[in-house]
Amino acid sequence: MAMDQILDGLSEVSCDVLVIGGGTAGPMAALKAKLKNPKANVVLLEKANVKRSGAISMGMDGLNNAVIPGYATPEQYTKEITIANDGIVDQKAVYKYAEQCYSIIEELDSFGIRFLKNENGDYAVKKVHHIGTYVLPMPNGETVKKAIYRQLRRARILISNRYMATRLLTGTDGRIAGAISVNTRTAEILVIKAKAVILCMGAAGRLGLPTSGYMFGTYENAANSGDGYAMAYHAGAALANLECFQINPLIKDYNGPACAYVAGPYGAFTANNEGARFIECDYWSGQMMLEFYNELQSGKGPVFLQLNHLHDDTISEIETTLHKVERPTRGLFHEGRGTNYREQPIEMHISEIGFCSGHSASGVFVDEFARTTIPGLYAAGDMASVPHNYMLGAFTNGAVAGTHAMDYADNTDFADFDAADVARERDRVMxxxxxxxxxxxxxxxxxxxxxxxxxxxxxxxxxxxxxxxxxxxxxxxxxxxxxxxxxxxxxxxxxxxxxxxxxxxxxxxxxxxxxxxxxxxxxxxxxxxxxxxxxxxxxxxxxxKDGKMSSEKRAVEPYIVPIADDEKDLYDKQRIRASA
Amino acid sequence: MPLASYETSVPVVVDDAKCIADKGCTVCVDVCPLDVLRISDLTGKAFMAYDECWYCMPCEADCPTGAVTVNIPYLLR
The missing domain is CATH 1.20.58.100 (Fumarate reductase/succinate dehydrogenase flavoprotein-like, C-terminal domain)
Structure with a gap:
C-alpha cells in the first residue's frame, strides 16, 4: 500500500508564524498569533494529529496551578514555586503566568470547558501544594482537545498533521528563518520559511526506559521524544537546568498518575507498607520524590496510594474522574490486576527520568515573553523553562508566545538562510x-x-x-x-x-x-x-558552541517576590517526623 | 547484519464485523498519537500494524461504530 512508502520529494512553503507542536501550548499559541493579526499566515505543524495529540490527548482532570482571586495571589504562587524549585527561578516569568492564568481560565470557560464550582457559584479550588491552594477540577475535562480544535478551525489556522520537524533553520544574521520537516507517512521533506517560530513540542518523555520494559509505556505521551529539545540545541539555543530531571510517582507498571491531585483532596494519601503516611504533601517536587525513593529503598516499601478508608460514594466519584480522563485505561488496568479502590491500596513506583518543565524545571531557556536566546524563536509548554507550569502554564505561556511572536513577525522580514543547510539536513534525515x-x-x-x-x-x-x-x-x-x-x-x-x-x-x-x-x-x-x-x-x-556541548552558569534574576529565610527550606521538610 | 522479526501480541483489537474502514473510514488511523494503526490491503479493515502503543484510547473513543478495543499491553498487564 502507498502509506509508509518512501517517496523522495521536497517542497517549500512560507508563513508569518510557524508553531511546531499541536498539543496544549501550540494550539493556544497559534490561536493567539492569528487573533493578534488575522491577515497573517499561521501554520500549526504536528507530528501526530492536532485533534488528539500531546499530553492531554484524552483531556485532563483539572488545573493543578490555578491562581484564582480570593484563593491565591500571584505573589503567593510565585513564592510557592520559587521555594518548590529550590530558589532557582526567574520570578518574572512565573509571576506573569500567575497574573495571566485567570484570564485564560475564563477564556477556556468560554470555549465550553467547565470548572468545578461550589453551591455559591465560586470556583471550588482544592489544596494539594505544600503552602497554597491551586487545584481546580474540570468536570468535563475529556472535552479539552475538542474545544480547542473548534477554535482553531474557526480562526482558520492552517494545520499540517503528520509532519515531524527535524531541524530549525537559522538565518545568516542569526535570526530564526524557519524549519525543516518530514512527512511521517511518505518521507517527503517540507521546508517552512517563517518570520517567527514557536516550539511547543512537549517533554522529553521517551528518555528513560519504563521498568515494565515496554518502550512506549512511558509516563509522558510516548510521541514526546524530546524533538524540541534536540532542535533547539542544534540551532544554538540555550537550554536551562536540564539536570533537574523529571521523575514522578506513578501507578506501578501502568506508569500513569494514580492520581493524588484528584484523590488527595478527598482524603487519599501516600502510605508505606505499614499503611503509615511518610510525606507531608503529595505535590510533586524533587524533595517529595526523594522521600518516596528513600521509602522504597528502606524496606518500608512498596509505597501505596491509600483510598480504601474513604466512603463508597467518594470512591465512586474519584473513579468516575480517573477512569474517564487523562489516562482512561487506568480502570482497565486495575480491573486486570483485581485492584478495587474500595479494598486494596494502589501500588506505586517511581517513573523513568525525562526532561519536562511542566513538572520540574528542565527546558529550553525562555524569558517572561517566551523568547529563547535566538531572535524570533519562542518556546512554551513542557519544553520551555518556566518551572512547574502544568497544563494551564502551557495554555497561558502559549498565549504569551503567540501574541509576542506575531508582534515580532509583523515588524520583521524573512531571514536569509544558506540553501546548503537544507540539502545537508535532507541528507541527514534520509x-x-x-x-x-x-x-x-x-x-x-x-x-x-x-x-x-x-x-x-x-x-x-x-x-x-x-x-x-x-x-x-x-x-x-x-x-x-x-x-x-x-x-x-x-x-x-x-x-x-x-x-x-x-x-x-x-x-x-x-x-x-x-x-x-x-x-x-x-x-x-x-x-x-x-x-x-x-x-x-x-x-x-x-x-x-563550535559544534560541541557546553555548559555555563547564569545568575538567578533578582526576586520580585522576596522569600524570607525561614521560608526557603519549607519544601525540604517533606518527611513526617515520628514525634509529630 | 541479517534481520529477524520479533512477534508480539498487540494491545489494540479491531472487530472486523463492526469496522467500516472498507467504506472509507480512517478515524482511528487519523487520531492515533503514535501512528500505529493501518488499513489492511487484504481485509480493508483497520488493524494495529506497529506495537508502539501508549494505551491512550483516542482510537477506541473516536471510532464511530465501536469496533476498536484498547487493551493494556501484555508487558504491563
Missing part, C-alpha cells in the same frame, strides 16, 4: 533509508534508553555518568552510521531515536556540570551530596 544493511531504530532506541536507566538515573554517580557517556557515544556511532529505516514509519522512529540520544547526552553533560545536589531526587549527586548555594545558586545553561 540517510537511514539509503542503507542496505544495518541496525533498526527500535534496537538502537532500546539500547540508548537502557543505558540511560543504568547510568543516568539518580542517585547520580560521577563514575557511572562517565561510563554512561562512553557507552552512549558507541550507540551514537551506530545510530549515525548504521541505522536503517525501511519505510517512512520506521524513519519517524529513527529520527525520534536521534532526539532521544541527543537528550541522553544533554542529561549526562548537564548533570556532571552542576557539582552539588539540588531539587531532591532530581539532581542527587552522591559525590556532592550537599546543596551548595555559595557556588551553585544559579541556573545552568547548556548550548552548542
Amino acid at each position: 540517510a537511514p533509508t539509503k542503507r542496505e544493511d544495518g541496525v533498526p531504530p527500535n534496537q538502537i532506541e532500546y539500547k540508548a534508553r537502557r543505558l540511560v536507566n543504568d547510568y543516568l538515573q539518580p542517585p547520580k554517580v560521577t563514575r557511572k555518568f562517565e561510563l554512561g557517556q562512553r557507552r552512549l557515544a558507541e550507540v551514537r556511532d551506530d545510530m549515525e552510521n548504521r541505522m536503517i529505516a525501511r519505510n517512512s514509519h520506521e524513519l519517524l522512529r529513527a529520527l525520534e531515536t536521534q532526539s532521544i540520544v541527543d537528550c541522553a547526552d544533554m542529561a549526562a553533560h548537564a548533570s556532571l556540570y552542576r557539582t552539588e545536589s539540588r531539587w531532591g531526587l532530581y539532581h542527587l549527586r552522591t559525590d556532592y551530596p550537599e546543596k551548595d548555594d555559595d557556588n551553585w545558586f544559579c541556573h545552568t545553561l547548556l548550548s552548542k
